[in-house]
Every structure is written in C-alpha cells, then in structure tokens.
Amino acid sequence: KAPAAPAGGVKKPAKVGKPRNYDLGNGIVRFSKAKMFHKKAKYKFIGKKHPKAPKPKKASVVVKPIGGEKNGGTRKVLLRRRKSFYPTQDKIRKIAHHKTFSKHARNIRPSLTVGTVCILLAGRHAGKRVILVGVLPSGLLLVTGPFAFNSCPLRRIPQQYVIGTSTKVDLGDFKLPAHLDDAYFKKNKKSVKRSVKRKEGEDIFASKKEKYVPSEQRKSDQKSVDEAVIKAIGKRDDKKILRGYLKSVFGLR
16 A cells, blocks of 8 residues: 555645845846835835734733721732842853864865875875874874885874875774874873983083883784784785885975
C-alpha cells in the first residue's frame, strides 16, 4: 500500500514576492513617486480618517472597604505589590568584550585535508615536503616528514606557511592519538635565575644554550605516527616516486 498522505496536506514552499518598485541600480528606481501614488490609488484615502477604538485601561488598583469611622471607609490597594527592597547600587555586569582565543572559529583551507602532501615555507624545515596528519584545536596544522625520509619530526605550523599540493596519501582509518594536542608541543620554559654561581675567570655575560633532547614519549609517538604514514605510502603504485619526492627539497629554478 502507498503511504497515507499527511492530515494537513502537502505544504507548498512560500513564494517570495518581488516588489513592483525596485532599484534598477545607482539609486534609480523603476517607478517615480508620482507614478506609485497612482498605482497604489492613494488619492482614495486623502482626507479620510480612521478613528482608533479606545482600548479599556487595565485596573492597577482595587478598592477595598476598611473599618474605622475616621479612615474614610475605603482604601485603594495596588494589584501588583511594589518591591520591599531596593538595592542602593546597580549591579556591575561583566561583559566579555571579545571571544577567548580557544573559541575563535578555525577556517582551514579545503585543500588541506589529512594525508595531503604539503610544502613548508618557513622555519628550519622550510622547503621540505611533508604529510599533513591532523589539525589541532588551535588551528595549527600537524605535519610529519616522515622523519626517516627528510628528518622532519612531528611539528605544528600555521596554514599560512604551507602550500597544499594535489598529491594525497590515503591514511585509511588512522586516528591521531588524543594526547597529541597543543599542550603536548608547548615548550617548558624553565625560569632562569640571575644569581648563578660561576667559576673564577668565566665571562658573566656568556649565555649557555641547553641542547634540546626529545623525551622517550616524543620518540615513541613519532615512531607510531610515521609507521602509519609509511605503511600508507607503501600501498601506492607510485611509492618509489613519492618516496623520492618527499626526500627532495622544493625550490624554484
């Protein structure tokens, strides 16, 4: 059996009408003011007045009888009682004058999807070809070399400093680990004290640079992400060409 028609009938979409007098461009309208006066037949309503029907006023008080000879016999009582307490000062309302950075809308270019081969334009790895593995909540792109191909580790980079190519690697059901967020990549800046004990004869203005050593957690995460990417590259027919493409550096001749 065919499904029964709805009780209310099929609702037709509402038609959006176009006004008779519309703007033709540069502030010129189709009909003049005099022409519209005749089209609307406004001459019929000249001198005619339509008196408004007076609306009955709602009673705000009610008359109640009261006892006592010298009290007047009746008293007006408000139907809506007034407040018994009024604040001495207005409450200060805190109005957020701008959205916090975490609530900003992240508009990533449609060409930058997971698995896209990108070219880095800034930073110490500028010119290298990398693979996009995810987009972080801050709007930064998370890319990897893989490390075995071009020594580019898992790094964050803004989309302004990236060229998205048409080459894409199908990562399948690969999902970025939940702990790989912006806080994970944030540098832990230790507070440097001025009163540092130095040996005799040492330059007091010389600054010592500490060499960055990646943690074991960072190494294991790099390995797990790169394994998934390299496995996806190995499934392609042009895997040899793509490996050489990722190992080479971008440049203009």
